[in-house]
Amino acid sequence: MRSLLFVPGHDARKLAKGLDSGADALIVDLEDSVPDAEKARARGSCAEFVGQNRGRLPLFVRVNALATGLLLDDLAAVVRVQPYGIMLPKCASGRDVARVDAYLSALESRDGIAVGSLRILPIVTESAAALFELGSYAHDAGPRLCGMMWGGEDLATDIGASANRADRSYTAPFELARSLCLFGATNAGVPAVDSVYTDFRDLDGLRAEARAAVTAGFSAKAAIHPAQVQTINEVFTPTDEALREAGVIVAAFAQQPGAGAVNIGGRMFDRPHLRAAQRLLARVKPGA
Ligand code: COA
Ligand code: MG
DSSP, X not given: XXXXXXXXXXXXXXXXXXXXXXXXXXXXXXXXXXXXXXXXXXXXXXXXHHHHHTTTSOEEEEOXXXXXXXXXXXXXXXXXXXXXXXXXXXXXXXHHHHHHHHHHHHHHHHTTOOTTOSEEEEBOOSSHHHHTTTTTHHHHSOTTBXXXXXXXXXXXXXXXXSOXXXXXXXXXXXXXXXXXXXXXXXXXXXXXXXXXXXXXXXHHHHHHXXXXXXXXXXXXXXXXXXXXXXXXXXXXSXXXXXXXXXXXXXXXXXXXXXXXXXXETTEEEEHHHXXXXXXXXXXTXXXX
16 A cells, blocks of 8 residues: 545545545545534545445545544444544554454444454554654554554644744654654554645655655555645555565575575675565555
């Protein structure tokens, strides 16, 4: 999965447009892009949309945060139509994921869905407190965890930052949050998802940010506008050359299972290269 496009859950026109955007997944939003007065209606339109289109591409539903008191009603409305996964915003630790896991199990059981089917994709950097818990996902989040995404908008509010970027680049506190998400996701063995680029007319800025993310080790990036999808897909698609080289590395280690390092054409490749090659190949598997 390279691109995940946010679509406001109460906006039927955008939901339909999202399907044809070329995004690898949609995140149907019940949280910040839906005004309070629309929350109840959005639950219904979101459930209807997911029920009708879940076979077409992976559909996540971003529910409201645990502290809002809205989350149980959100889950009760959408689990029955079996979205690919739930995006949990303002997630404070792996224990929050475990709590939502328990809610999902109860609802899956109610709805006759195999328990454990729905995945959870948390946004893990939306408060200062959350940044101190990024190591917790590896042991506390459980098997539904399918990735970790970071976000810098709510974090800015939490820490009292008047901006999170200077010119186009993130300032130091937000770069740190971004890196910690990457480390936390790697530690938990799941893909890291880069945050949104809100200036959706600036495709050069988006491309530069996406390139930096893929270079650092992120697997995907979220989008807020269909115009961003193609750029993200391009940047996060491994080149044929990179895939070929990864295949050669994996094959060389398969031939010498006990080896710590192998010689490929006069160059040394060791275990970290093998893990990187395996990760690259995993990224292009369908549904990854
Ligand atoms: N998903 C699907 N379609 C979208 C879209 C999205 N996220 N954003 C825009 N579009 C559609 C618009 O409906 C419009 O189509 P139309 O003219 O046929 O109606 C077309 O793409 C061009 O949109 P544009 O006029 O450039 O932007 P806009 O003013 O309609 O919308 C935003 C701008 C920011 C309000 C919109 O992109 C949006 O809602 N983004 C997602 C917000 C969100 O979910 N935030 C939470 C995560 S951070
Ligand atoms: Mg937010």
